[in-house]
């Protein structure tokens with residue numbers, strides 16, 4: 001009977017689900033339960049109306065900080081440990097950002113805290129200080145005035161107890177240590193083993209140290225450092241973390257008075273506006289965890305950790321936006337509490353110095369720029385990378401790769417990139433092709449390239465431990481491998497079997513890794529081959545939580561715990577560099593990474609990992625893209641169709657439609673899934689998929705504009721509703737639709753089965769035009785939902801009035817072949833009959849654009865009464881006759897469609913010459929007027945005006 005029930009339970013259990021037990025909850029990791037419990041004690045005390053004061057104090061009495069221009073360092077003490085010294089340094093940066101660092105000074109132990117996160121995350125580890133910032137101290141409060149005068153930014157530092165408030169014109173935006181949860185665990189010597197304590201240590205550690213202690217009048221040590229038997233060694237399942245440095249965690253609290261919404265902290269499969277993790281009726285019970293993991297079949301709605309970590313949070317209300325960037329690479333958990341006084345957050349990290357930056361906003365756009373100034377702008381991708389990618393685990397032979405190309409051509413579906421997963425490599429020794437199945441990789445790549453296409457091959461960070469493999473012997477002999485706590489090279493299990501991992505934090509590995517990708521060394525590669533870095537969390541199949549032991553050692557003696565979340569970015573960075581410099585005439589690289597950290601946007605694209613081909617995954621992904629995007633990682637996409645499972649035709653079509661609007665558009669599938677390349681389906685399914693992919697190709701100029709804005713200003717490629725309309729409170733929680741760059745294109749994926757209509761939220765007093773029909777949703781002073789018909793072949797795609805959307809209607813088999821094709825412009829007029837747009841063009845592959853080889857046009861439509869004009873003018877300070885402009889001098893505009901024009905045109909002229917046009921008047925059934933101008937005879941590189949009278 002029991003067996004039958006068991007068997008039944010197995011059968012009924014969902015086939016695909018994350019193994020939650022493989023990943024820790026906060027209470028299962030000693031620093032998290034210790035530091036998180038400070039907040040529960042604080043709350044318990046508050047409930048009983050007992051005082052709870054921070055034990056941290058700056059300086060003593062009238063002591064002033066040591067000062068250098070824009071930077072002040074205060075001695076910091078804690079009444080818990082009067083003999084331990086800390087310091088707190090405050091920098092006012094030129095960007096109007098303040099940086100706060102705290103560290104222990106003169107530890108009696110030999111240990112130091114990891115202090116290099118800024119080196120990897122920021123463009124400059126020490127960004128320029130503001131010489132004009134000033135500090136005054138009165139009545140125990142030091143006030144820093146900084147930033148542009150008109151911004152009225154101040155940082156008020158209360159010395160005792162420590163509290164820091166960032167204000168704009170006197171209004172508090174962020175309060176640090178408002179709840180007195182700030183705490184830094186100082187280094188201490190390992191106590192002699194007390195027999196009882198050792199015996200008491202539990203493997204799983206659940207519940208340990210969670211005992212809520214009676215609150216003292218003034219906090220004592222137990223308040224901040226709950227009893228914990230795992231301080232110097234921690235066991236979990238079969239793994240023991242030796243923790244030689246003992247406890248060195250820290251706890252930060254940031255409150256955002258007046259802000260009810262916080263966004264960011266990617267990567268989580270959660271709503272964009274982060275719901276609460278604590279407090280009555282909280283949405284989640286676990287904090288948002290930042291700990292890069294290889295998580296199989298993840299849950300579509302959860303605060304569990306995923307593959308990447310950007311410790312950046314935006315807090316937003318209709319009057320202002322502020323950001324906190326916490327430069328920490330160790331495991332971090334963040335609790336979010338929504339209260340009547342705004343959002344309160346509590347961050348706990350395992351190791352490293354305290355190093356956070358406060359970004360002042362005041363608008364989301366300002367935050368994007370401030371973040372990009374600190375971390376660098378996103379890479380300008382090669383243009384092909386913004387087109388369609390076809391992947392599968394695996395295309396198994398050279399012949400199959402060519403067959404896939406040909407089949408796309410046969411059914412007239414464009415394709416730019418064909419991918420090779422791990423099976424191309426002999427025994428998963430990346431770089432070594434399986435010559436049985438890929439006898440002539442160069443011929444294959446050349447054949448693909450001859451059609452204007454590219455290939456991507458996977459190169460994972462695990463290195464097969466085999467003496468005949470040069471990557472292994474080289475890295476072993478150069479002593480650049482990650483080590484175990486005992487100093488020997490670490491080995492673990494991955495696709496390759498027994499493997500080692502190169503320490504990409506070690507500068508000695510950099511030049512060597514670059515060399516591995518040169519055409520002289522990797523003889524089977526050509527310049528049509530680009531790279532996919534997977535498994536770089538890193539994934540270690542036999543390691544704790546499927547990753548590396550925390551006490552592994554990197555260069556400089558740093559523990560893996562200190563740098564874990566940064567690890568994937570180091571690999572991505574070095575691969576990207578290698579691909580950039582492999583040709584004398586450097587071309588833009590393309591490297592996809594799974595793992596990422598703050599700053600990874602400098603190195604290429606990411607995707608959101610092993611999703612499931614289910615409706616809930618499709619539905620949840622939009623919020624994940626948006627959350628990644630506002631933290632810089634906006635070259636993002638998901639496996640179209642879902643990595644696991646065999647999606648129905650309907651879900652596949654919907655996923656392709658969603659994919660066509662993901663910044664990174666790639667179909668991918670697990671090795672055990674049924675084949676699902678678009679050409680395999682019968683009509684009408686194939687046609688629906690074809691339409692979605694072709695639409696992406698038509699709109700590539702609009703996507704390229706958005707990528708260019710991301711690379712120049714740090715803007716996301718796709719914009720969440722709140723960032724596009726920062727004052728519209730009704731849109732702050734909307735995370736299932738988004739805008740493409742500044743194009744005015746508003747997209748919403750259809751994510752429910754059988755949906756025949758879909759509602760779209762419109763925030764502003766502008767008309768919105770349906771991209772696929774003449775339908776217009778009129779302007780309205782009130783935000784509203786509009787209902788759009790969404791039969792399987794269609795989905796919501798609207799153009800906000802006031803925008804000009806460039807496209808290329810002729811689609812070729814690869815985007816690289818479309819560079820000479822003419823453009824079309826959709827001019828969607830706003831309420832006043834005006835519209836703006838842009839068109840940015842360069843060669844799509846090189847760095848000529850950095851020295852002025854590009855064309856950038858400002859497009860503008862103005863209505864004057866019942867007449868109007870559309871003008872193209874040059875923008876940018878490059879030469880009008882630069883090499884790229886000359887090369888595309890013959891490229892013209894073949895069609896202009898003006899939506900919402902009020903006049904009844906009698907003539908359309910360009911420089912006095914008549915152009916052919918058609919006009920359809922608006923009707924009361926909700927269709928806009930449509931003016932189509934055919935072949936106006938203008939070239940994209942020239943200044944011109946089309947007059948409508």
Ligand code: NOJ
Pocket residue numbers: 393421422458534535594609610643668669670
């Ligand atoms: C895990 C990746 O997430 C997936 O996309 C890939 O196909 C497999 N590794 C095999 O390389």
